[in-house]
Amino acid sequence: MNESIRYSSATSPVPVSAGIGLRFPHHRQVLETTPPVAWLEVHSENFFGGGTVRQTLLNVRRHYPVSLHGVGLSLGSAEGLDPGHLRRLADLVDIVEPSLVSEHLSWSVVGGEYLADLLPLPMTDEALQVVCRHVQQTQETLQRQILVENPSTYLQFQHSSIPEWEFIAEVARRTGCGLLCDVNNIYVSACNHGWDADLYLRNLPARAIGEIHLAGHAVRTLDSGRTIRIDDHGSRVAPEVWSLFEQALRLFGPKPTLIEWDTDVPALGVLLDEAGLANERLRAARQADACAA
Amino acid sequence: MPALLEVQHSMRQRLLVPGPPNADLLQEEVLAIYRNTVTSTLVYALRLSYPAVLRVVGAEFFEGAAHEFIAAHAPRSACLNDYGDRWPDFLAQFAPAATLPYLPDVGRLEWAINRALHAADAAGIDITRLASLGDAALPGVSFAVHPALSLLQLAFPADSIWRAVLDQDSAAMARIDLTSGPVQLLIERDAHGVQVRRLTAWAWEFTRSLAQGKPLHAALDETAAPEGDALNALLADHLSSGRFIDFSCTGEPKS
Numbered sequence: 001m002n003e004s005i006r007y008s009s010a011t012s013p014v015p016v017s018a019g020i021g022l023r024f025p026h027h028r029q030v031l032e033t034t035p036p037v038a039w040l041e042v043h044s045e046n047f048f049g050g051g052t053v054r055q056t057l058l059n060v061r062r063h064y065p066v067s068l069h070g071v072g073l074s075l076g077s078a079e080g081l082d083p084g085h086l087r088r089l090a091d092l093v094d095i096v097e098p099s100l101v102s103e104h105l106s107w108s109v110v111g112g113e114y115l116a117d118l119l120p121l122p123m124t125d126e127a128l129q130v131v132c133r134h135v136q137q138t139q140e141t142l143q144r145q146i147l148v149e150n151p152s153t154y155l156q157f158q159h160s161s162i163p164e165w166e167f168i169a170e171v172a173r174r175t176g177c178g179l180l181c182d183v184n185n186i187y188v189s190a191c192n193h194g195w196d197a198d199l200y201l202r203n204l205p206a207r208a209i210g211e212i213h214l215a216g217h218a219v220r221t222l223d224s225g226r227t228i229r230i231d232d233h234g235s236r237v238a239p240e241v242w243s244l245f246e247q248a249l250r251l252f253g254p255k256p257t258l259i260e261w262d263t264d265v266p267a268l269g270v271l272l273d274e275a276g277l278a279n280e281r282l283r284a285a286r287q288a289d290a291c292a293a
Numbered sequence: 294m295p296a297l298l299e300v301q302h303s304m305r306q307r308l309l310v311p312g313p314p315n316a317d318l319l320q321e322e323v324l325a326i327y328r329n330t331v332t333s334t335l336v337y338a339l340r341l342s343y344p345a346v347l348r349v350v351g352a353e354f355f356e357g358a359a360h361e362f363i364a365a366h367a368p369r370s371a372c373l374n375d376y377g378d379r380w381p382d383f384l385a386q387f388a389p390a391a392t393l394p395y396l397p398d399v400g401r402l403e404w405a406i407n408r409a410l411h412a413a414d415a416a417g418i419d420i421t422r423l424a425s426l427g428d429a430a431l432p433g434v435s436f437a438v439h440p441a442l443s444l445l446q447l448a449f450p451a452d453s454i455w456r457a458v459l460d461q462d463s464a465a466m467a468r469i470d471l472t473s474g475p476v477q478l479l480i481e482r483d484a485h486g487v488q489v490r491r492l493t494a495w496a497w498e499f500t501r502s503l504a505q506g507k508p509l510h511a512a513l514d515e516t517a518a519p520e521g522d523a524l525n526a527l528l529a530d531h532l533s534s535g536r537f538i539d540f541s542c543t544g545e546p547k548s
Contacts, residue, residue: 045372049411051441051482072371078298085371110301113367114376115308116334117327119301126297155323159294222322230326 007145007176014039014065014099014211014256016286018278020271021069021260027056029268034063037275039099041067041258047096048088057096067100067211067258068093072114075134075148076107076121090141100211100256102147102180103138105131105168122157123167135175147210148172149180152188152217152231164189165203178210181252183245184237188217188229197244206252214245214278215260234263237274242281249285257282309367335363338373339380342407345458346384346400349393358387374411378404395449395471399458402451402489405443405480409487412441417535430542432510436503437539441482444501450476452489481536495519496527503531508543 017038022030030040040060047057060066073085093101106118121127131148138146150168162170172179181204190197216235221227237245237259249255259274295303308328336359340347347355362383368376381400384390417439426434445451450473457465477497479490492500495517502512518524531537 046374048372049374050414051410051412052486053411054414074371076297078296078301082371088372107301108371110298110305112369113305113309114369114371115305115331116338116368116373117330119304119327122295122297122300124294124297130297154326155320157300224322226322228323228326 007139007143014067016254016256017282018275019065019067019256019258020275021258021262022060023262023265025265026268026271027060031056031059031063035268035272037064037272039065039067039256041069041100041260044068044070044089044092044101045072047092054095061096065099066096067102068096068098069149070101070103071118072108073103073134073138074107074109074114075103075105075131075138076119076127077109077134078107078126078130079110079112081134081137082109082112086138086141089138093142093144100147101142101144102149102211103135104149104151105164105171106151118151120151120153120155120157123160123162123164124157125161128162128167128170131171132174135171135177139175139177145176145178145210147178147180149182149213150185150189152182152185152192152229154192154228154230156193163203164195165200169203169205169208172205172208177208179204179208180211180213181209181248181255182213182215183248184213184215184217184241185231187238187241187244188231191229198247201244201248201251204252209252209255212245212248212252212255212257213260214241214257214274215262217241232263233260236270237277242277245278246281246285249281250288253289254282254285309364311364332360332363334373335359335368335376338376342374342377343380343400343403345403345455346380346396348458348461349396349399350390354389358384358390361387374407377407380404395451395454398447398449398451399454401445401447402455402478402480405445405478406487406489408443409441409480409482412439412482415439415441415538417532418537418540420532423532423540426542432513433508434540434542435506435508436537437506438504439481439536439538441487442504442536443478443480444497444504445478445480446475446497447478448475452476452478452491455489481534483534496523499524499527500531503537 015038019039019041020037022040022042042057047054070089073081104118107121108115108119135148148171168179186197186200189195190200214237215233216237218230218232218234219227220230257278259271261271307324308331336356339359362380366379381397381404384400385397390396449471450469453469477492477494479492481488498516499512499518502515
């Protein structure tokens with residue numbers, strides 16, 4: 001594959017500090033109180049329409065850098081991207097002028113039907129080509145770099161032939177996209193599949209990492225007796241994930257970091273508190289960087 | 294090695310189509326995690342768009358019906374605000390809901406409200422530009438309506454039911470006469486949010502003809518619209534409310 005055109009990310013970069021995912025229950029409070037948080041991330045698809053919903057985002061944008069995080073583009077769909085979906089994303093990007101635009105290493109659409117989850121891809125050469133083609137198509141349409149996020153998964157395909165960390169690093173290398181390193185997802189998948197989370201991190205290209213995600217997950221015991229970790233974004237960040245975050249910062253240096261919470265969304269103060277915990281670690285990483293320099 | 298498209302079709306089948314559990318317990322219990330996420334996300338999307346239907350039938354009934362709906366009608370868009378347009382028609386033929394004949398109409402109203410909430414922004418036409426055409430050209434003018442606008446004619450007074458249900462106003466609910474005949478509604482978005490208005494039968498039919506892109510003279514011919522003040526007032530209200538976002542002047546007035 002030819003080396004693709006290198007797109008730059010936004011002109012106003014997101015601060016290397018902690019942000020929070022902005023969800024509907026907090027829209028009004030954030031606009032009325034403009035809490036001290038460095039940046040905000042929203043799900044792109046929630047703002048594809050107009051009216052007061054989009055106006056709220058534009059008002060938020062006047063106070064904060066905003067990251068658009070897509071959950072529906074389906075980069076891994078064998079049948080190709082939905083051009084209508086891509087156009088709506090491009091329209092939103094034009095209006096919001098986000099600092100970051102991200103999507104997932106997963107698929108959700110087949111036969112024109114949207115299966116409302118981030119589904120796992122077989123890690124094969126074919127899937128790698130499909131994902132790279134769609135990342136390039138997206139970057140060409142948006143005329144900017146996107147970040148691609150590593151998924152959390154509960155199953156692996158027997159015919160997978162490429163470790164996920166090599167697969168996603170290769171997507172970045174071939175397309176020039178950045179990576180959104182979800183540390184919680186790495187922890188969840190590593191536990192579920194018996195991977196080495198540290199090895200995963202060490203195989204990611206530090207320069208490509210544009211953002212880190214942190215979230216809570218659940219632990220369940222299935223009928224077979226197997227324990228599985230489920231990425232439900234419904235609790236505080238687990239202690240093991242904080243440790244893995246510290247390791248990520250040692251390897252990558254300080255990066256913009258986001259607290260995500262989607263299930264049983266708590267009071268805004270809880271999210272700000274988690275962002276504060278991330279900021280403590282980002283400060284420590286900056287100091288370590290300064291000492292090493 | 295299975296092709297990616299093949300893997301994705303077979304996973305869709307396993308996630309959406311109810312069937313006997315696979316013999317492979319380990320695989321099935323992991324697929325169930327994905328299936329639960331897909332289903333609960335779609336049920337949640339329906340709950341957000343249909344709060345009055347949810348309150349009328351209760352969470353358990355709603356969820357059971359939604360599971361059947363989802364298996365038959367997966368979303369065609371990855372934007373979940375677009376999901377559920379076929380839910381009212383599904384309820385109309387869903388046997389367990391047959392004792393609530395007004396339920397599909399409440400659903401149709403809620404879908405129009407959902408559309409009004411999420412439709413794209415569009416500016417109303419410049420009235421001075423329309424006026425510059427001159428009186429003689431006006432009968433041949435046709436309009437494009439705002440994407441947030443819906444016109445519904447419903448057999449049951451769904452607007453009254455919808456308000457009473459969401460306000461949990463049992464006195465208002467008791468006053469509703471289900472046999473009072475059809476209602477003609479205009480649903481739109483204005484600066485204050487979504488509005489549900491009742492129109493008279495002629496005003497609704499005239500407005501619908503215009504919304505279908507028919508020129509003024511044809512809309513007038515088709516409906517029992519009274520000439521004069523009432524008609525002028527209706528057109529003025531449409532224009533000042535920004536319900537028309539474009540116009541063209543191709544329709545020839547009948548001689």
